[in-house]
Amino acid sequence: ExxxxxxxxxxxxxxxxxLTVTCSQNMNxxxxxxxxxxxxxxxxxxxxSMNVEVTDKGDVPEGYKVSRxxxxxxxxxxxxxxxxxxxxxxxASGKGQGYNEQFFGPGTRLTVL
Amino acid sequence: GIQVEQSPPDxxxxxxxxxTLRCNFSDSVNNLQWFHQNPWGQLINLFYIPSGTKQNxxxxxxxxxxxxxxxxxxxxxxxxxSGVYFCAVLDxxxxxxxxxxxxxxxx
Numbered sequence: 001e002x003x004x005x006x007x008x009x010x011x012x013x014x015x016x017x018x019l020t021v022t023c024s025q026n027m028n029x030x031x032x033x034x035x036x037x038x039x040x041x042x043x044x045x046x047x048x049s050m051n052v053e054v055t056d057k058g059d060v061p062e063g064y065k066v067s068r069x070x071x072x073x074x075x076x077x078x079x080x081x082x083x084x085x086x087x088x089x090x091x092a093s094g095k096g097q098g099y100n101e102q103f104f105g106p107g108t109r110l111t112v113l
Numbered sequence: 114g115i116q117v118e119q120s121p122p123d124x125x126x127x128x129x130x131x132x133t134l135r136c137n138f139s140d141s142v143n144n145l146q147w148f149h150q151n152p153w154g155q156l157i158n159l160f161y162i163p164s165g166t167k168q169n170x171x172x173x174x175x176x177x178x179x180x181x182x183x184x185x186x187x188x189x190x191x192x193x194x195s196g197v198y199f200c201a202v203l204d205x206x207x208x209x210x211x212x213x214x215x216x217x218x219x220x
Contacts, residue, residue, distance in 0.1 A: 033207065043199075045207035058207055088154055098206050099143050101161035107154050 002027045004105035006091050012111045013081060021076045021108050023091030031098040032074040033058070034066065036087040037107075043090070049074055050097055081112040115140045115204040119211035126190045126218045134185040134214045136200030144203035145176050147185050150213070151196045159185070159198075190218045 004025045013019055025032065033048040035058075045058030049068040063085055065077040074093075078085060088109050094102035116139040126132055138145070147159040160167050160174040162183065167174055171190075176183040187194055195218045201208040 035208075042212055043201075043208075043210040048206055050206075056206070090156060092208070098208075099203060101144075101146065101158065102208060103158060104148075104156040107156070109154070 006105040006108050010109045014113050016080050019078050023074045024072050025093040029093040031094045033092045034076050035090045038087050083112050086112050115209050117209050117211040119214050124216045128220050130190050131188045136183040138181050138202050142202040146201050148199045149196050192218045194218050
């Protein structure tokens with residue numbers, strides 16, 4: 001089944017404890033992206049990647065890192081999480097440079113205490 | 114960036130009713146998608162529709178790119194249609210989302 005998977009789906013952690021949210025797609029898509037969703041602020045892009053080893057900042061990249069070493073994987077790294085990073089996170093992928101249909105993972109609910 | 118406005122913000126329907134959701138955008142777009150966010154928070158793809166009309170079961174969508182709007186039609190609504198409906202357009206390598214329409218279908 002064609003899909004985007006994220007892990008973990010739920011995470012409660014403490015300030016400053018490094019964490020990684022994994023994202024994987026099995027559709028051979030070049031484009032991948034991370035978004036966060038917050039009440040009143042909607043969905044905002046964190047980082048995106050056009051292909052392996054090509055990443056760029058979105059609208060809200062502060063406090064996050066990404067890497068794209070393999071085409072299928074695009075992990076989101078929070079090196080020192082803070083409470084303002086409590087959010088619902090989505091990974092997305094699409095063919096080409098994002099001009100085609102994009103598909104979203106199931107979401108990761110992160111709480112930073 | 115491209116502004117995306119959705120209306121109405123909230124919609125309450127009786128089961129079996131029909132409805133129309135609207136999405137206006139401020140500039141020409143190459144990619145327009147409709148999503149349904151279910152009560153569990155998942156974003157479900159409904160339509161990829163930069164222009165034209167598509168139908169999928171009880172749902173259909175129309176995008177008039179030259180007039181910068183898209184419409185999502187829900188017919189014979191069911192309680193499982195409840196949730197938030199988002200329109201999103203591609204804007205400089207990201208999807209810009211509207212604020213959504215919250216649909217509540219009552220049995």
